[in-house]
Amino acid sequence: MILRKIKLVNFRNYRNLSVNFSKDINIIIGDNAQGKTNILESIYTLALTKSYRTTNDYNLIRFDQEKFIITGEVKDDKVFKKLSLEMSKNNKLAKINDNNINKISNYIGNLYVILSSPDDLQMIKGSPQDRRNFLNVEISQLSSNYIKKYNEFNKILKMRNDYLKLLLTNSLGDYSYLDILTNNLIQREVDIYIERQNFLKRIDDNITTIYKDITGIEDLNIIYQTNVEFKDFTEQNIISALKEKYRRNQQREIAMGMTLYGPHRDDIMFTISGNDIKIFGSQGQQKLAFIALKLSEIPIFEEKTNTKPIILLDDIFSELDKKKKNKLIHYVDNGYQVIITSNDTKDISKKLLKNANIYMIKEGKIVEKGGESNGRQER
DSSP states (O other), X not given: OEEEEEEEEEETTXXXXXXXXXXXXXXXXXXXXXXXXXXXXXHHHHHHSSOSSOSOGGGGBOTTOSEEEEEEEEEETTEEEEEEEEEXXXXXXXXXXXXXXXXXXXXXXXXXXXXXOTTHHHHHXXXXXXXXXXXXXXXXXXXXXXXXXHHHHHHHHHHHHHHHHHHHHOTTOOHHHHHHHHHHHHHHHHHHHHHHHHHHHHHHHHHHHHHHHHHSOOOEEEEEEOSSOOSSSOHHHHHHHHHHHHHHTHHHHHXXXXXXXXXXXXXXXXXXXXXXXXXXXXXXXXHHHHHHHHHHHHHHHHHHHSSOOEEEEESOOTTOOHHHHHXXXXXXXTTOOEEEEESOOTTSOHHHHHTSEEEEEETTEEEEEESSOOEEEOO
């Protein structure tokens, strides 16, 4: 999969920007606060209809404007697609080849991206919610069933929580209705648990080797932590364990007025030699662990989608020595389209730079420094 061109209208600091990308390595350089990251953010937003830097879409719109538009030309094998995303304060419109797409779940999956950015550290150092958000975003690109089941789960979860609160204040409430909500919730939870387990198992199969190749350190693992214990992740065992957990804790959940067990309470732990790197790891180890995690996703995406994802690397070179920088780039310089942002090209090998398309950003303007494609800022 190749993103041939992207055009931005009133997105972040860009009034009107058009950039053509090489099918190989693209490096966008410039000082801080010039708009490098905004370009990667626009690609991510075009792919997933939401930003990785803000939860408020309105923040993406250029100051004093009413909406933004992102359009991208994508080549997947020999098929060309035009993707478009338009957002205003109260509306989101996605198009494929100028045709409106009514369901976002039918749009996501037309542009596959794997992103690594400085914000990734929050996934390791932050709350379980940050790690669950990571799972939801990544698996949603690979499975429309996951999006569907997860959305249904959230709707039923809210209904169940509301009814638990009602039972707390009304002792004559209908417990049979709670059973219906619980069974409906479990039906969705099964798919969520299985898809998360399969995804993280594949990650764990890859991450140890990748981390060792880059750092020389062995024994990095990723562990899926659920607050319900399962013998294994078969449908029957998941259903049995959940039914028993909800049955035994029904009065406790009523007293708390919320659903205390389920995939909305999941977590992930990264370990080196069995030690949780959130607690015992250095910031450098944590950063490289997440980079290794992202690289571990690449073969999973290829297998699931039968195409190569686009690799977005946002300012990941800071705090890495020259050896690790070049090992990282060599890892993705293997037939993938890679778009990198960096303050400069210092410590990147001349061999890699020779084959890269390099752009310079300054004060919201982008100019090409090498390669066949070009970028331009239209005023």
